[in-house]
Amino acid sequence: MSVRVAPLLRATAGRRIQTAAPSFRSVTFKRGFAEGGPNVPPPSPPRKSSSPYALVGVGVVALGAAYLFFGTSGSANDTAKELGSKARGVAAAVEGKVGLRHSQEDYQKVYDKIADTLEVEGYDDGSLAPVLIRLAWHASGTYDKEDNTGGSNYATMRFKAEASHGANNGLNVARDHMEKIKQEFPWISYGDLWTLGGVCAVQESGGPKIPWRPGRIDGFETNVTPDGRLPDGSKAEDHLRFIFYRMGFNDQEIVALSGAHAMGRCHADRSGFDGPWTFSPVTFSNEYYKLLLDEKWGWKKWNGPAQYEDKKTKSLMMLPSDMALIKDKTFKKYAKQYAESEEAFFKDFSAAFSKLIELGVPTSQFAGDGWTMGSD
Numbered sequence: 001m002s003v004r005v006a007p008l009l010r011a012t013a014g015r016r017i018q019t020a021a022p023s024f025r026s027v028t029f030k031r032g033f034a035e036g037g038p039n040v041p042p043p044s045p046p047r048k049s050s051s052p053y054a055l056v057g058v059g060v061v062a063l064g065a066a067y068l069f070f071g072t073s074g075s076a077n078d079t080a081k082e083l084g085s086k087a088r089g090v091a092a093a094v095e096g097k098v099g100l101r102h103s104q105e106d107y108q109k110v111y112d113k114i115a116d117t118l119e120v121e122g123y124d125d126g127s128l129a130p131v132l133i134r135l136a137w138h139a140s141g142t143y144d145k146e147d148n149t150g151g152s153n154y155a156t157m158r159f160k161a162e163a164s165h166g167a168n169n170g171l172n173v174a175r176d177h178m179e180k181i182k183q184e185f186p187w188i189s190y191g192d193l194w195t196l197g198g199v200c201a202v203q204e205s206g207g208p209k210i211p212w213r214p215g216r217i218d219g220f221e222t223n224v225t226p227d228g229r230l231p232d233g234s235k236a237e238d239h240l241r242f243i244f245y246r247m248g249f250n251d252q253e254i255v256a257l258s259g260a261h262a263m264g265r266c267h268a269d270r271s272g273f274d275g276p277w278t279f280s281p282v283t284f285s286n287e288y289y290k291l292l293l294d295e296k297w298g299w300k301k302w303n304g305p306a307q308y309e310d311k312k313t314k315s316l317m318m319l320p321s322d323m324a325l326i327k328d329k330t331f332k333k334y335a336k337q338y339a340e341s342e343e344a345f346f347k348d349f350s351a352a353f354s355k356l357i358e359l360g361v362p363t364s365q366f367a368g369d370g371w372t373m374g375s376d
């Protein structure tokens, strides 16, 4: 089995690969929320502004406008928070348009810091990249295109109400890590930070460049969406379509996004499932599709939830939802394309992930096109 290793993570990945099959070690990280969630971090301070009065003015005007728009229905507290979100949104939009936002160079410094701290000796396979990708995805994948709720705009996973959703088990590891970055760059919003973390993690693990731009704002607990919006690994194609169509994705995008499972692993104490999808779980590649199609898979005999294992080494896993990508005819067509061409996978993954991390963010809050972060 040939294994490609991402440049930044080469040393660590190399070490892991020697022991990868068949003895991937199981992980003993504690899950965060059953025992009580973390304190909700405060929203970001006001962004850099050469003219603070301008933004205050905009906020006041927005509050007034939102007040007129929403009236006083609902609880006063909720209405105030709704107004607060609207005002922050308007302020963010103005900030972007009139050039008051931090520069690309400033965001590049945040990116560099994340990149420098990805490798962690002794944690999983030596890198936080997989769990940072999962954080960016779960922070965004709550979006519902019908009512335009959810998505990455408000970073609502800061609140226990969302952090404690079963699908988010274990993401405290990623949020806690990002909190340290945030201490150094308090001006960045959580939504921008978490999505930039996902982009950095993909790119620094050898994946494609993903256009990214700032503009997300920190919302309130009232912006938290109901549990059940993220996919369930024990289900198959109908469920995947139901979940991803709701976000506005099509079949090809579902298959492309799922290729992120080349990275990382399942943890028995987080999702109940166990093991990595590929032999090189800190390298972003099209290995996931190749293994799905080329290996023989059977049910794993164990006391945990139903999952597949590869018959040859019994060290790799697939979720029933992963297997749906080769059982469903349409999905399989794309899985084959991506197994045959990493270039095609990278191109489509980049486009779909870029779309994913902008779900729920009003275009008005962005200024201009996405940036290419990182270095060559």
Ligand code: HEM
Pocket (backbone or CB within 6 Å): 130, 131, 133, 134, 137, 170, 231, 232, 233, 234, 240, 257, 258, 260, 261, 263, 264, 265, 266, 267, 268, 270, 271, 272, 273, 319, 321, 353
């Ligand atoms: C298609 C539906 C999906 C299902 C059912 C699903 C399910 C899961 C499950 C059960 C885990 C294991 C969590 C744990 O035990 O730590 C996981 C991990 C992961 N997922 Fe997904 N996922 C899906 C789509 C995605 C997408 C769209 C992305 C990103 C674009 C993604 C990225 C990841 C990554 C990187 C990990 C590894 C995390 C780690 O190593 O800590 N997944 N996923």
